[in-house]
Amino acid sequence: MTTYIIRRLLYMIPVIFGVSFIIFVLFNVVAGDPAPLLLGKHATAQQIHDLREQLGLNKPLFAQYMDVVKSAFTFDFGRSWATRQDIIEMIRQGAWPSLTLTIPAFAISTVLSILLSLVVAFYRGKGIDLTIRFLCIAGQSISSVAYILFFQYFFAYKLGWFEISGYEPEFPMFLSYVALPGIIWIVLSLGPDVRFFRTVILDEIYQDYVRTARAKGLGEITVLLKHVLRNAMIPIITYVVIQIPFLILGALLLESFFSIPGLGGITLNALNSSDFPVIKAMAVLSSIAYILFSLLTDVLYTLADPRVKLK
């Protein structure tokens, strides 16, 4: 397994090269020129030229690409072109608000979804199953913005149960700010999650070993929790763990509507202002996180199912 992990970690090197290349190409082909954006509406051609020179945008393309690669490997992303802040510091500041929102919401929604999918699997084909499935599909059919607008208006403004917007980094103050967006996250996640987990669990429920367990006289709940759920863990782990890197990127819409100063907003601002160092940092860090968590998924397979060997 150690060899496998080392090999997978080494795969990160070509991936980082590849990600750097894609970002670099996109930035140079698709994105706008940052110099006039940074200089404002009165910029002159001379100023734009001088600023491009300072930002290293007049260097040969290969040299610029190598700068991108270097910063990706050294994690020295420099400073934001737009705000002149240290990028690592920006990410550090933004990560906490994002994670205080996404991690609890994600954990609760995952546990709740698994529990609900066990319930619907238990009552498969019956009224409760049909009702929950109907609610899941109906819930998914409504735009996430509609949920946000309604919940914010009704629960925060009308009922006054929650703050309308804002954020305090200190515990427990942040709870009052992330509670409502967290609940919206949970509501938004339940539909797709329950439907997916239900399918996975039903796939297992008709297997021979389940019939064997029932034949031995085990109760339905024991069969579901001890046998079915355990065997369904591989697709569940894949589905769940692979979402974790995206939690770090924050929840763009929720952060925006609830004024949570997380990484989603930082990324969006960077895209809107062609702030290449920040875009680069976010892309590289999220791809590294993606690789690490897919590796973690593989490792968790071995724990969930001892028959799985990593070679």
Place this chain on the structure above:
Amino acid sequence: MSTRLISLVFAFMIAAVGCSREQNFDEKVLNLITPQKIKGFDPIYAADLYASNEIGKVYEGLLEFHYLKRPYELTPNLAESMPEVSADGLTYTFKVKKGVMFQDSKAFPNGKGRELKADDFIYSIRRMADPKLQSTGWWLLDGKIAGLNEWRDKNANAEKVNYDEAVEGLKKIDDYTFQFKLTKPFPQFLYALAMPFTFAVAKEVVEHHGQEFQNYPVGTGPFKLEYFDNSNRIVYHRNPTFREKFYPSEGEATDEAAGLLADAGKKLPLVDKVIVNIVVESQPQWLNFQKGSADLLGVPKDNFDQAIVGGKNLHPDMAKKGIRLSMVNALDTTYVAFNHTDPLFKDNIKLRQAMSLAYDHVESNKLFYNNTATIAQSIIPPGISGHKKEYKNPYIGRNLEMAKKLLKEAGYPDGKGLPELNYETVGSTVSRQQGEFFAKNMADIGIKIRISTNTWPELVKKTNTKTAQMFGIAWGADYPDAENFFGLLFGPNESPGSNSSNYKNPTFDKIFAQASIMQDGPERTALYEQLYEMAGNEVPWIYGMHRTSVTVYQGWVKNYKYIEFNHTQVQYLNADLEAKKELLKKF
């Protein structure tokens, strides 16, 4: 297990609700909202409205716009008086107020702020010209101060910029007196000294914080920064070392009746604390205001009907809560620009005129501005010298018959032979809707429009490289002088300069060059009016609207008066805590 989980969720929610911030009635606090993240507090980068509003709370300049007088009038701020100007209009001598202190900071010896001197202004102006810093305000001084461009060029490739070298046009006379020497008359120069770009910073603070300077503002201004998270919240407290500056005792004729002189002669600032929350989306902005958590707000477009009835009156439900309304013409112009490097538009004035006549300004005003805007007849908004109230542009006001006639004379009867035209816009919902509306209007005379949506960087790139055929955009005044608008049609300012439509007209350019160096007076106004009519008749753009700023503010906020250049406004605002206690009961 599920019961435990549900209990946990409820516990989480209850705990969450119990931790909210409470209203504080012990000190006068203003709760404001800004819709954009703040890039930082360095005055030399104060190009956007939101950053300059924050910079203006901490830093100050030599001059400022009088808070109450209209038309806008400059008044001394850190300057002891208005400057002495030499007869040739080239030398401006300023005396700096004595006893003005920079706020305390660890950048100063013993952490105590020192006195502001003439050297600080000379240093701050040089920072704007520093080639390594690339100030977004350099255009204000570019080519205008003797020796400053030479100093900038000389240091462009230097390892370290030499601030010790003398610059002819920036001369210290004594600790409190200095002179600007201009290369040519520049009547708008004094406006530059009221803009945040030229506000005074202390060299020690800049050097102490280095690249982090923009996060550690230390000025002489009315407020001291207490907390800054550029994407969440900014908190200021009253600056304890702020000098004796008083609320004005005179203003417009109507100000006294409006209660705007009730605090005349009181020491500024009038509130103890200012909290600025960054709220990007319009719904939470509106709900926070409706709940009393925000003290004033520009009414979001989608909430207009909830705030205003009959197009100009405050909704009774809001009036009951003591909320008040301000509707004032903003100094801006929206327009659809033609790219004049495209031979299709450059050489065909009749095509431009036909398209302008096909555009339905009245419907556009209803759809996009809740019928509050003023239809632009030319480039200058009302309220600026050069705007000719009696001028009616013959190519504004929908007239499809005339538009079709002109289109035929332009060589494209019913649009035949005219290729599909490309209208570039940004991807926001309203901008796309405006594009659709424009396309529909043009289709009525047979012109086909393709709408291309862009991110803002993409659109800027296209206009700078002259590849955008037509684009919808707006211009807000940097200062209240027509020169700031006419410059958008001045040939030498072509892209990537401010003349992004690349319009060139030698007669216009000649008159503009002549007028732009003249002091304000009847002669200059006559030239401005000539330019105004020319800009109207030539239809270099399809003029859109001069928008109206619609602001609502709470009943406990005192002294609110709309000011276009509002970076120093907050020091004049007051909060009536007793009124707040009472009014909040109605929320």
